[in-house]
Amino acid sequence: MKALAYEKAHALDAFAIDLVEVDEPRLRDRDLLVEVHAIGINPGEAAIRRTRGAEPGGRVVLGWEFAGVVVEAGSVATGFAIGDRVLGTGDITRDGSWAERVAVDHRVVAKIPDRLAFTDAASLPVGVLTAWESLFRDEDTLLPGVGRVLVIGGAGGVGSMATQLLKATTPAFVISTASRPESRKWAAEMGADLVVDHRGDLAGQLRTAGIDHVDLVFSTAGTSGHLGAIVEVLRPFGHLAAVDLAGPFDTAAFTGKSLSLHSEMVFSKIVAGGDVASQGRILSRAADDVAAGLLRPIVTTTLDGLTAETMKTAHTLVESGRTIGKTVVRVTA
Numbered sequence: 001m002k003a004l005a006y007e008k009a010h011a012l013d014a015f016a017i018d019l020v021e022v023d024e025p026r027l028r029d030r031d032l033l034v035e036v037h038a039i040g041i042n043p044g045e046a047a048i049r050r051t052r053g054a055e056p057g058g059r060v061v062l063g064w065e066f067a068g069v070v071v072e073a074g075s076v077a078t079g080f081a082i083g084d085r086v087l088g089t090g091d092i093t094r095d096g097s098w099a100e101r102v103a104v105d106h107r108v109v110a111k112i113p114d115r116l117a118f119t120d121a122a123s124l125p126v127g128v129l130t131a132w133e134s135l136f137r138d139e140d141t142l143l144p145g146v147g148r149v150l151v152i153g154g155a156g157g158v159g160s161m162a163t164q165l166l167k168a169t170t171p172a173f174v175i176s177t178a179s180r181p182e183s184r185k186w187a188a189e190m191g192a193d194l195v196v197d198h199r200g201d202l203a204g205q206l207r208t209a210g211i212d213h214v215d216l217v218f219s220t221a222g223t224s225g226h227l228g229a230i231v232e233v234l235r236p237f238g239h240l241a242a243v244d245l246a247g248p249f250d251t252a253a254f255t256g257k258s259l260s261l262h263s264e265m266v267f268s269k270i271v272a273g274g275d276v277a278s279q280g281r282i283l284s285r286a287a288d289d290v291a292a293g294l295l296r297p298i299v300t301t302t303l304d305g306l307t308a309e310t311m312k313t314a315h316t317l318v319e320s321g322r323t324i325g326k327t328v329v330r331v332t333a
């Protein structure tokens with residue numbers, strides 16, 4: 001089959017992902033083999049392309065957000081049938097879905113409601129799971145005492161789903177951040193009660209709106225740079241949930257307010273263990289909520305074809321740090 005693959009870690013201006021012939025995925029007992037119809041694009045995949053090369057003689061196939069059709073099932077991959085339309089993520093230690101077919105553990109997969117297009121479905125999985133686990137941890141609701149939430153990066157893929165999930169499933173007051181007219185408009189469309197600018201004084205903008213503190217900050221972008229403002233706006237015993245913590249992170253300022261830090265990595269369960277099937281349940285619930293009109297897909301840009309050119313365009317967009325919603329690649333019409 002064909003897949004988009006590369007060998008050595010590389011920068012965008014030396015883009016070296018090519019469409020190549022690879023072996024068919026080898027199915028494990030828990031796996032579904034899925035024919036890929038659409039792919040969601042994430043900044044994390046561009047980061048891996050920049051930093052992770054293949055083992056000698058090998059190649060890397062990225063992409064852990066897809067929508068497609070089940071064409072084969074492993075012996076204990078229950079709950080799915082050949083022909084089911086599905087969406088899901090994957091396992092970053094295995095080949096991803098930038099390919100004609102992907103083998104994926106059925107526990108991180110959910111069925112797609114009838115009327116939802118593959119491209120719309122592919123915009124959901126990573127944002128839904130990352131936002132859900134960041135906001136609700138391993139429960140299905142906010143921590144006690146959390147009623148006001150600040151979402152930093154409210155127009156991005158994760159922030160868009162976070163705002164929607166909060167408004168659809170909790171009574172929380174949601175403030176989200178965006179810095180440009182078009183991203184502010186989108187953040188408001190996601191349901192934010194108030195939109196403020198992350199390039200300005202966050203605490204000052206909240207005060208102007210009559211808000212003296214928030215209970216939870218969900219930071220999806222530029223967390224290290226916003227740390228002073230985050231500590232300032234959180235109440236004592238408040239919470240910071242962050243998804244972009246890479247490298248040293250100084251929590252010394254947290255102690256004065258007894259703040260808690262919650263990190264999130266969407267692949268923790270599949271890689272490190274735990275209730276992996278909870279991710280399939282979360283995706284299934286989100287898909288039902290989309291069908292019921294409680295959540296909306298977040299695709300804003302659709303690119304066509306499983307080609308190196310398409311993927312280079314997608315990486316260029318995602319590395320800009322200014323995308324709104326989600327870029328999706330349509331693999332088959």
Ligand SMILES: NC(=O)c1ccc[n+]([C@@H]2O[C@H](COP(=O)([O-])OP(=O)(O)OC[C@H]3O[C@@H](n4cnc5c(N)ncnc54)[C@H](OP(=O)(O)O)[C@@H]3O)[C@@H](O)[C@H]2O)c1
Nearest residue numbers: 044153155156157158178179183221222243244264265266
């Ligand atoms: N840990 C995990 O499991 C996990 C999962 C998914 C993603 N992530 C990471 O989470 C981050 C966000 O992912 P995403 O898919 O939401 O990204 P994205 O869609 O590319 O985010 C784009 C948005 O980020 C905003 N932004 C850019 N710089 C910012 C800053 N300094 N402060 C606040 N907002 C800023 C922009 O808003 P404006 O244009 O309005 O400035 C833009 O709308 C990435 O670093 C990604 O790698 C982690």
